[in-house]
Amino acid sequence: MFNNNNYKVGALALALSMALTACVSDGDDGKQGLKGEQGMPGVAGVEGNDGKNLPRALNVEVVGRFATGIYGKSAAEIVQFHKSSNSAFAINGAANQIEVINLTNLAITEVANPIADESLTSSAFTFPLSVSVINGEGIEKTMPLGAVNSIAIKQDLLAIAVEGQVKQANGAILFYSLNELGEGTFIKAVEVGALPDMVTFTPDGSKALVANEGEPNADYTNDPEGSISVISIVDSFPNNVAKAINLSTDIVFSDDNLVPDDFNTDAKRLAILSKAGVKFAGPAGNTVAKDLEPEYITTSSNSKMAYVSLQENNAMGIINLEELTIEVKALGYKDWGKHQLDFSNKDEVPEFKSIQGLYGMYQPDTIASYTWNDSTFIVSANEGDARDYDGFSEEVRVKDIIDADELNQTLSTELQSQYDESGGKNYLGRLKVTTALGDEDKDGEFEKLFSYGARSFSIWDKNANLVYDSGDDFGKISSAILGNNFNAAHTKNKGDNRSDDKGGEPEAIDIGEIAGRTYAFIAQERAGDLFVYDVTNPFNTAFVTHYNNRDFTVDYEMDDDLADPCDPNEGMDCTHVNEAGDLGPESIKFISAADSPTSKPLLIVGNEVSGTVTVYQVTEL
Template sequence: MLRIPTLCALFALAPLACAFELKPLALYQSGFAAGTEIVSVQASSLRVIVSNSAEGLVDILQLDPAKGLQRIARHSLVAQGAGEITSAAFHPQEDMFAVCVRDSDSLKNGRVEFRAAADGKLLKSVEIGIWPDSLAFSPTGDFVVVANEGEGYVRDGEGFRSGEGSISVIDLRGGVAAAKHSVIRLPDLAGVEGATQSEHQRLLERMIGVEELKVPFGTSPEHIEPEYVTFSPDGRRAYVSLQENNAIAVIDVQQAKLSKVFGLGTVRHAADILDDGKYDPSAELFALREPDGLAVSADGRFLISADEGDSDPKIAKTKAGLPSGGGRTVSVFDALSGQLLGDTGSQLDDMAAKAGVYPDVRSPNKGSEPEGVVSFDAFGKRLAVATLERADALALIDLDQPAQPTVLQVVGAGVGAGSGLLAPEGLAYVEKDGRHFLITGLEKSGNVALFELVK
């Protein structure tokens, strides 16, 4: 574990419009060159689980406000070629974590493994849907919801075939040994207002064998790709981003049923769309939101999305009148109705540019690329923090006026921020004794960064 010097000279900081800021505290170095992707923190113990998809393992870290992040265990779970860990989560109270593992065969079901945190012992394995990508425990730990993305494609004659996306609900009320699994099939999204439709003429870049190919994308269950899971504070609802479909699925958790799907519509705001070595937001971006990470505000009223984007075409190849992919925004919706309240417009890229970390090479394709997001209350404010994967940074956002979310700060996630060599991916928040901590996995550097929100 290596301490980060807390000198601002080592981090790109944008001018602040508030009396508090995110400050770097520490850096955990895994010893691997890449792969530290998903993080989850257990508030009661301040233990953090970090998945490493490249190595097939998880690290258990101890968050100590005085000492930073220190590894207390490492568990190797998946042998090379036997699948991939795609997500990990700590149980809210018990000495247990869960990981989802996708099968090496892209059309076969994956599994969720429940394991003891102390020694990694397997407690239960549950077969779920195809190509699971994200999982989360409910606030009480009674349920786990999994987004089965079904992302993999195989050749089928002259065309391609993919597994259906689905959502799994695992009921743990009878204990982990008696875990019950329900699978929720998703409907065709044709006609869902604000969701991706066939007339948008989308393509997806997917690895098929050893080739990255572009495949056509539609609205049928085969083309629905659940991405990320978050819960309402009362645990009654789970929200699942259908990223490529530009929609959100709302799950009745206790009934293990789909309540509704609502589309997310498009953004229009100023943007830099040229890779020319400078930040010049003089063009208008018209794009589908296509969020990855989701969060719910602490009072349960608002759903917040990190609008990363995933589908093609790129801006230069977008046909006139059609939206490109990725809003480059954080958006706020009414959590019950799904009504859009507001978004950050060009602020994420604007503030990244002021901080000196804007990735101009990505201007033609999704900009700073907001990936993950958390929401919490602190110092009398409703806030969100989002990871900006391509800018190697975190963004602090004021949500007190949900119709006008305001980006207060962009801070680099470590030395070399803006180079594209850090890639903050997963993000977790925890409060302890009135102190507010953010933990993010830096996928491309193999490290985990710890920040504190301070006044």
């Protein structure tokens, strides 16, 4: 019997098979088409600039200079810049006023004689000898004032830090509104702590921060506590009363192994901080708050954190501006067994050696900050400083440690061997060190030596961990260029004069951006060296250039410990100081191209010994 369904299935399968075979088989290719017409040529692209090697070369040149004619009296110290009036503001400690130096017509090429130029002039900004302030209880009182120490400018708001008439008493911050001529209208004065040594504004302008150093008097019978004052500002108008961050109960520790009961007394805080490496040196009755002396403040870009150098203590304070607390971090020590330094001023030549067991305390003075990869980094000028008062001194030369008529103690076998090999009392024996460290077990033998300052600049992360240090660059660069004049004093032209102390003493530092790169500008107080480093990437820092605006052939001598540093009755001679150039750079202020009156990046440097303010133009070569 015929099955119709089977027939239908078979026919369908055959049809599908033929269809698939047809899909697999391609037809013959067609003939090649005619070639189309040539298209219109594209527009030529802009020729790119040649790439630049790193570090980029910078040209540093003097384009203006102001001279007070006052020598050795701190007649040009801290400098700032007011954009609205195109003026540099400089503290004149000798006259206890501020010099306002108009830069509107500043040159854009180097002056004819950078060392002796006096092309800039000033007008005096004065302030009263006493002010009315409101204390913490809301009571108004009159405060007699002493010397001006610091200034800060935020837009048109000027803050002046002035110590009390008695240096150990509370001081004040005087606020002024500045006009387009750089003239000020007094707003108010706010009481702060003892010896306000530095004032700055947060980047958002919401706070003025004050480092109250609290130095003791000469015989150490009056040693006020150091502190940080925080003054709130709303619409450029400061609050009547400052908030204080004390250096006792406001100290915190981030170590989770510590609980509040572990540091709820001064003795406990002192023990923890000492064990961590914070240096304390003072007479009987010394406390943490008395010993810590805030020196210089910088802030994070978001205005939430601040950082303060605690110079004598070889430490940094990390300040939480929202919680008003401070954490004190030891900075550690520089191993001079891994670097080289010149430690004698007797040979009067640059000679660098490593000493095993010798360490440098960083002890930064000026600090500044910048941001890389959204993190804050702090740069420090590692000047060094000793507590050396009539009533207490920690300072001693190495030779005096082993002198029977001085300390009458000993050096370890290794240190004594290096002491002898160096040449003894006129060589390693000349170096000044601290008695507060080195004899850890108090057995009369110094196993280590700790000198003042690190003769360098450093970069620290936001937790005060060391990221970079310039090592022995400063001494070697300066000696290579200045020869025997390196480490010269600033009170006379005598080379190698400061090698036994703290070397060139890096004092001032600021950060600035030029053509997309970030630079650190560091000035040494003694010989007057200016160093420039590319710090764009803090983990890949590089030296860029060096400048020194001084004539070492000029014969002069002064003593800044005298009432008249140029007193001829004391054998001083300042006849030709004005020909010697810039002496004792104390502060640096970087001015960006966007803010500069010449549209070129500038550096303003205050030189306290020569009483000069020098303006440098810094451009890419």
